[in-house]
Amino acid sequence: MDPKAVHGFVGNKLSFSEVTPRDGIRMAAEMAAEDVVAIIGASGLRGRGGAGFPTGKKWEFARSQEGSSKYIICNADEGEPGTFKDRLILTDFPELVFAGMAIAGRAVGAEFGILYLRAEYGWLREHLDAALERCRAANTLGNNILGASDFSFDISIRMGSGAYVCGEETALLESLEGRRGDARNRIPFPVQAGYLGKPTVVNNVETLAWVPCIMVKGPSWFAAMGTRKAPGAWLFCVSGDCKRPGIYEYPFGTSLRQILSDVGAENAKAVQVGGASGTCVPPAQFDRTMTPGDLATGGSIIVFGAGQDMFAVAENFQHFFCDESCGQCIPCRLGNQRMLEAIGKMRKDGLTVDGERNVRQLAQTMTVASKCGLGQMSARAFLSILNNFSGELPGHV
Amino acid sequence: MDAQQTLRTEVEQLVRVHGRTRTALMPILQDLNRAHSYISEDAMLAVSDALNVPRAEVYGVATFYSYFSVKPRGTYVIRICRTISCAKQGEYHPAIAALFDELEIGMGETTSDGMFTIEQTNCIGMCDQGPAMMVNEIPHIKLTEASVRSILNEYRHAALAAKKAQ
Numbered sequence: 206m207d208p209k210a211v212h213g214f215v216g217n218k219l220s221f222s223e224v225t226p227r228d229g230i231r232m233a234a235e236m237a238a239e240d241v242v243a244i245i246g247a248s249g250l251r252g253r254g255g256a257g258f259p260t261g262k263k264w265e266f267a268r269s270q271e272g273s274s275k276y277i278i279c280n281a282d283e284g285e286p287g288t289f290k291d292r293l294i295l296t297d298f299p300e301l302v303f304a305g306m307a308i309a310g311r312a313v314g315a316e317f318g319i320l321y322l323r324a325e326y327g328w329l330r331e332h333l334d335a336a337l338e339r340c341r342a343a344n345t346l347g348n349n350i351l352g353a354s355d356f357s358f359d360i361s362i363r364m365g366s367g368a369y370v371c372g373e374e375t376a377l378l379e380s381l382e383g384r385r386g387d388a389r390n391r392i393p394f395p396v397q398a399g400y401l402g403k404p405t406v407v408n409n410v411e412t413l414a415w416v417p418c419i420m421v422k423g424p425s426w427f428a429a430m431g432t433r434k435a436p437g438a439w440l441f442c443v444s445g446d447c448k449r450p451g452i453y454e455y456p457f458g459t460s461l462r463q464i465l466s467d468v469g470a471e472n473a474k475a476v477q478v479g480g481a482s483g484t485c486v487p488p489a490q491f492d493r494t495m496t497p498g499d500l501a502t503g504g505s506i507i508v509f510g511a512g513q514d515m516f517a518v519a520e521n522f523q524h525f526f527c528d529e530s531c532g533q534c535i536p537c538r539l540g541n542q543r544m545l546e547a548i549g550k551m552r553k554d555g556l557t558v559d560g561e562r563n564v565r566q567l568a569q570t571m572t573v574a575s576k577c578g579l580g581q582m583s584a585r586a587f588l589s590i591l592n593n594f595s596g597e598l599p600g601h602v
Numbered sequence: 603m604d605a606q607q608t609l610r611t612e613v614e615q616l617v618r619v620h621g622r623t624r625t626a627l628m629p630i631l632q633d634l635n636r637a638h639s640y641i642s643e644d645a646m647l648a649v650s651d652a653l654n655v656p657r658a659e660v661y662g663v664a665t666f667y668s669y670f671s672v673k674p675r676g677t678y679v680i681r682i683c684r685t686i687s688c689a690k691q692g693e694y695h696p697a698i699a700a701l702f703d704e705l706e707i708g709m710g711e712t713t714s715d716g717m718f719t720i721e722q723t724n725c726i727g728m729c730d731q732g733p734a735m736m737v738n739e740i741p742h743i744k745l746t747e748a749s750v751r752s753i754l755n756e757y758r759h760a761a762l763a764a765k766k767a768q
Contacts, residue, residue: 211743213730287687289727324669325726327739364632366667369724383627383655385666401625444687444729451730481685507687507729521686525724531666 208296208332213289214451216467220430220438221294221414226304229417230345233308234353241312242268245416248424249436254280254372254409255479255503256578260416263406266396267313270404275315277306277358278400278407280377282323284369285480286525287505290440291410293452295322295329298414299336300345303360305413307346308420309406310358318360319400321377324367333362369529373577374407376531387533388577411440411504431457435496439504443468445477446510455495462491470508475515475594480505481522482582485515485589515594519587520548526583537580540571544584555600561591606644612637613648627653631664636738639679639719640671668723676712676719678757681736685725688732695733697745704754717761718754 233241246261267275279302283291294302306318322330337360340346350356368386370376375389378400399405415437419427428436435457441464444450448469455464465473476486478495479502486493486500493500509518526541547564568584575581616633620626627649634645641664650657664670671679682698702708705718712719728734731743742753 206740211728211731211741283727284725286685286725287729288725289729292727323727324667324739325723325736325741328741363629366628366632366635367669367723368667380628381625383624383663384659385662442729444732505687518686521684525685528668528724 206328208329211292212296213293214449215293216443216449216451216453219440219452219454220418221298221301224301224418224421226298226300226417227343227345227351229420230304230307231351232420233311234351234356236311238268238312238314241308241420244424245312245419248419248427249431250412250415250419250427251437251497252409253411253415253439253504254374255285255482255501257497257501260408260412263396263408264309264312266394267315267404267406270397272404273314273316274403275313275317276400276403276405277309277313277315277318278374278377278381278405279306279318279320279360279410279413280372280374280407281320281326281410282365282372282377283326283410284323284372284529285482285503285505286522287442287444287477287480287507288503289442289444290452290504292326292329294410294414294440295326295333299333300340301414301417302410303337303340303346305408305416306360307350307358308416309408309413311356313404313406315404315406316357316359318358319381320360320362321365321371321381322362323365323371327364330362330364337362368531369525370531370577370579373579376577377407378405385531387531388579390576432496434498439495439502441495441502441504441506443470443506443508445506445508446470446473446513447508457494457496459495460492461486461495461500464495464506465491465508468508470510472511473508474511474513475509475518475590477507477509477518477586478502478505480507481525481586482578484585485518485593487593515590515597516548516552519590520545520552522586523548523583526579530579530583534574534576534580536571536574537576537583540567540575540580541583543567544571544587548587551598553599555598556595564591606648609642609644610648610652613645613652617652622653624653624655627655627660627663631660631670635670639675639677640673642674643672646672674712674716677717677761678737679719679721681721681723681726683724683726683728683732683734684722685729687725687729688734695745696747697733697750698735700747700750701735701754704751717758 250260251257348357371386376386395405430438438456523545532538616630620629650660733745734743
């Protein structure tokens with residue numbers, strides 16, 4: 206199928222449309238590996254999957270590992286509810302993502318790349334394979350890239366089979382190795398021992414797409430877009446009760462109110478920022494900004510209008526976590542089930558003092574004792590709804 | 603050749619494509635799942651032997667991922683997005699109601715002719731264009747009662763045409 210059939214609305218001009226991927230690869234090909242790492246480090250680029258780890262630092266760790274067998278993995282297992290930017294990036298800018306992977310390969314000394322594509326995006330496979338062939342024909346992938354005798358890199362695509370947890374990088378590695386998507390313990394980190402035990406960089410689709418842009422336009426161009434503490438811009442996926450849902454690019458530091466005005470959602474009752482594992486923001490806090498440390502996000506913005514029952518939202522997200530918990534650790538497997546029961550009960554009978562204390566204790570246990578981000582984050586949405594919208598529960602005085 | 607032998611031959615062909623390594627397990631299961639709409643016990647045994655991976659681990663992987671099934675399903679697996687961002691449709695959006703009405707089955711069930719199975723799924727990345735569903739690997743967006751009925755008819759025609767071609 207033609208990916209354009211489900212392209213969707215893009216609300217403003219994207220920086221990605223201003224860069225030729227080949228130019229980024231050429232710059233990297235003419236540079237020493239440590240200089241490539243230094244440029245990405247200087248830009249302040251952080252991972253766009255949600256955790257926000259500095260990309261330059263991750264690459265430096267991988268670069269300093271011994272051995273020649275290393276891997277660059279593009280995490281295209283976009284599964285956070287309300288997130289669809291990878292869909293757009295892989296449709297419109299696949300060569301930019303592949304260039305980002307090749308440049309990462311140059312930087313850390315890796316010759317193999319794998320793009321792990323979620324099953325739900327299987328319809329993009331043909332389109333991506335065709336883009337890979339174009340890159341090989343243009344020698345921006347393959348042996349001796351753009352004539353550089355010490356720069357070879359190629360990419361293969363591997364499919365997921367439907368598991369949110371595989372967006373967690375160590376679960377993704379397990380899946381690539383032919384196992385259940387059970388998150389691994391760290392240490393070791395993937396940059397030390399990742400895919401098949403080799404040093405591995407796992408970067409998000411959007412992170413990699415920024416890489417050639419930074420190479421071409423310079424780290425100061427990127428840094429100038431955001432704030433001093435949070436350099437750069439970000440793609441936001443806006444859905445829910447708004448007039449113009451779609452993809453929007455904003456620099457860090459943009460206020461939520463600005464975004465709501467642009468998408469036609471001035472009268473929102475609440476906004477879920479960061480997907481099911483994010484937080485629910487009430488109108489009194491709409492002046493907060495999209496910045497790590499304030500509203501950190503993986504890019505998902507779901508708008509709720511006047512008619513929305515907020516505890517129905519909490520229950521919907523809680524169902525999601527029950528479905529998607531991998532089941533290996535108890536705080537997450539059982540905690541999410543108990544939390545779902547508790548939300549159902551409070552929607553029916555209201556909230557007692559004991560009930561609230563129990564559910565907050567449970568949330569804390571899940572947050573501190575779960576093995577991976579899934580369980581650690583899964584109580585956030587519910588708690589923010591409880592803190593701001595408990596007036597909607599029956600029997601509330 | 604009996605059915606089991608045919609399966610083993612099929613698995614051997616897949617091993618030639620994907621390799622006789624543990625990392626080939628997912629791609630092989632994905633191909634089997636696509637070809638048969640599910641992964642049968644015989645198929646799991648054949649894969650276990652071919653890759654020398656313990657049977658319990660093949661079963662573990664086959665039952666972990668939501669796109670895999672170890673029970674027979676329809677030729678077309680319809681997955682309805684149940685995430686609240688997807689136009690907040692739930693099971694009761696008129697378009698989704700039309701789907702159940704047209705196929706006369708409930709969630710998780712398969713039509714008696716073995717053509718369609720309806721399942722729920724989490725976010726499929728079409729939140730800006732919901733309500734949305736996948737039919738096998740193809741997404742369908744901005745669903746309405748009318749579009750759901752015509753989409754189902756297209757798949758029925760496709761299945762008929764495929765049958766005639768055999």
